[in-house]
Amino acid sequence: MPAALEDPFYYLRNFHTLIDWISERYSDLLDTEERDFIDDFRALPRASRALLVRMVMRKGNLFRASKLNYAEIGNTQEAAAPLIALGWVDATPELDLAQLFGLLTLAEVDACFGRSPGRKTERLAALLVENPEPRPFSDWYPTSDDCIYAVGLMEICDRLRLMFFGNLYQDWSEFVLADLGIYQYEKIEIDASARGFRDRADLEFYLLLHRWRERFDAGEALDQLLPELPLETHGNPWLDARRRKLLFQVGQHCERGGLLDVALGLYGLSDYAGARVRRIRVLERLGAHDDAFDLAQTASSAPDSEEEQQHLARILPRLRRKLGLPKEPPAASTPVRRIDLVLPQPPEPLSVEHAVQLHLHEDDAPVHYVENTLLNSLFGLLCWDAIFAALPGAFFHPFHNGPADLLSPDFHVRRATLFDACLAQLDGDEYRTSIRRTYAAKQGLLSPFVYWGNLDETLLDQALTCLPATQLKACFQRILADIKANRAGLPDLIQFWPDERRFRLIEVKGPGDRLQDNQLRWLEFCATHEIPVEVCYVQWAQD
Template sequence: MQVIDWLEHRYADVLSVEELGFIRDFHRLPRDSKALCVRMVMRKGIHFRASKLHYVEIGDIALAAGPLLALGWIDEHCPLPIEALFDVLLKAEILQCFGAVIDQPKGKKTDWLPTLSERFPEAQAFAQWCAPLEDRLFSLTIMGLCDRLRLMFFGNLYQDWSEFVLADLGIFTYEKVEFCADSRGLRSREDVDACLFLHDCQQDFEAGEAVAEVVERINGLVLSNPWLQRRRGKLLFQIGQHCERIAAFSTALTIYRDCAYPGARVRLIRVLERCAEYQLALGLATQAEQAPESAAEQQQLQRVLPRLRRKLGGPAIKRSSPREMVRLDLQLPRVDPALSVEHYVQAQLAEDSAPVHYVENSLINSLFGLLCWPAIFAPLPGAFFHPFQRGPVDLLNEDFHVRRADLFQACLAELDDGRYVQTIRERFTAKWGVQSPFVFWGVLSEELLDQALDCLPADHLKHWFNRLLLDIKANRAGMPDLIQFWPQDKTYRMIEVKGPGDRLQDNQLRWLEFCHEHQMPIAVCYVQWLEQDA
């Protein structure tokens, strides 16, 4: 009922005649029929054996199913191909119904399917297939409609109705956000249809349909909703990457040229280079160098530009050497291969007076998330669509920080006068377990929080937090694996761990460079395994 009430209140002008009729009829159903309908919609698939529907809150399934059958929401005469029938029958039941034509009754039921499919190519109702079984099969006919309602409620099709169960059980807790009148992702019926169209295009692409046809359909879609435009851009970017992988460079070039999704420009440059279009690639890379869209793009341009100039016969340009890093070299016995290399280094370096925590991206992100909670969960238009959001929809958009600049400034100002310590501690208690795109509750303990707040200087926190806000998607990953604290001295050291043959990734290199630039203590630890005696 929560979904129905929500949709009626917020999407009345968007709902179709069919959807409004469904809501009207749902309200009129007996309680047990409503419960059965909800149970079936929440379950996987669309075919349900009456004998398998046992729910305390429903009672007599046959009585509850009557009104649903009358409305046509379920059908017990739906023709089933034998492949679908096999999904709802046990092995013993298949033998009971088809034993006379199964040559090897001791085999697996999957072994019987090819022969039976060839012998029985026509679809039939369950009662026709399985006359010996005293059971009924209900087939849900409204799943498409329910998926449209789910899309309007969640703003996506990857979340499902289990969110309600998980929330009711207390497994997931979400921040309560005030929803303004503009808080909905799909503003019109055209938006709903366009979102479903994009979803179908993605399904067709993943099913192996011709890429050119899928791309043509996607590009033919007229969109005025910025949120959907970004979705389309992301889908095209993914298709472009697929074309690169299969060496369909001409199609990849066409896609990337018209794609505004972050990262498309540098991919276009790389594909031009692979096609030996060095002059075009250099011109685009030179233009991008003047205004890189992100630190990640700038880093990649620093690699590709010298290479392109060299290929065009230009003078060799020496790349700047990476900054010298503090290096630790350890040789350790690998007693338990199941343990990660980070755990070995943590155990090796830890002391009673200098604890080491395996935090990777969790600590800095969590401190940022706790301090900036009001800004992150601000009820801005287009940020929150429903009560089951882990964070704002526009979290990874380029204007995420800009739209909340004053709010973030107020939060970060607490780092200047020391208020942040009490704020973070209070929020750690008050918000414990509430879903957040930044806070790692499974890692953040009270001990770790206390040591971090005692040992991490406020100006270092401010540098990290501002860097996160520059590019959340790129910068909330790549942080060093370990952190070591010296509580008595109120100091710390971050440690990036590399096992044999492992190398620093681009996002890790950017974080290391950033920390060196701001005189933050950081080291890279290289591990070699000691040979074990036989």
């Protein structure tokens, strides 16, 4: 066991780390309730602090005292007393029937309501009509000597967690996984002024978006939600990107539901990637072909990305036909070499990609199943220092697996000099040494690009032997140009001929499968840059 976890109060130590970090960096953002909580928490007896943290780190906010048995804490009721006195824990909360059933076993349901056939869900449905009002646990289950604790601090603790992580998807387990060595993070000198939120308004706006999304995901009616959707631009670029993404996603939902006018308006307010193409498609569905064509023409003259350009290449000919306009000559494309194989269907769980890998593999021409892992990993290793540069706003807590602005439009621009220096190594032989050095020095550290489990020394050596530096540089520049889109879509397999210092990429398609858009874009790129790539279509012999 790691030394950090030998301390039975490791979780309490981690919680103190979080509130100390927040007190140092976010003191001006804390409201009175949060300040009082931190001060009062520090003044509690250790057992009470530990019990509260144990409950906060578990799911839900209702806990049976009998289930809170921890040797290091001791008597649960004694530890809970100061928490109850502060009003942080309610020892007699009123429970509705659904909450009660969530706390009881089926045998205990029988003890409360009498034995009856059926599962808990069936029993709950049957008893709801007769028991609509909430009651204390002792009224529901008078023969039990147990009690229920309701923790009323979850929102405060969530806000503190949000300040620390800058998001609500990371939780307390990050500390434990790091202590265990399951997650290993690059150590970055984080300035005391570094933080994810500039002011309280930023924090509240994040929570506004989060709560709106929670209600939306829960199925609340759109006519109630839409008036509360934040439409105005927010001053924090990172938060405004979240707002624009939300508008886009709600627009997609409305489009799928046939609310085309609403979708059109939402897409028009969001410049999130793909929003302009969706506007064109909605205009087309509404029969506004002239408007759709004009917008498509404008987009085509300055496309936001390769993905948008690809969509427009399909949309414009269709709109031309509908408007009776003359056809334009199709854009030239480079054909990709095709392989057709008929193979015996492998036993599960062997995939079609692995079947082709085994079929093509030779001792002097090994085949590896790499998909998106190899080129991304080589890029991540060569450019490690640029990716993990401690720029303002990039890192603000110890648990970043990559910079917070990784998918921001200006990610590359902010680090242009650093990336230029990394990629310049590909103009000579220095890149091989750099990649190997980083591979050894950073082994196992989390990265948004490096797939340690898929990259062993054999694969690394073969890749550095066979992949030309000029082609690596072209691929790395493409990844940098649109990280979100271009980290994916790479061919499934790579075959090396180490003695001849050559290779080929192979995209595998099983019966009925077809090339996806991002795969087509990579294939076109490879053909343009004379990167050897083939598409292998597989049929099963018995078919």
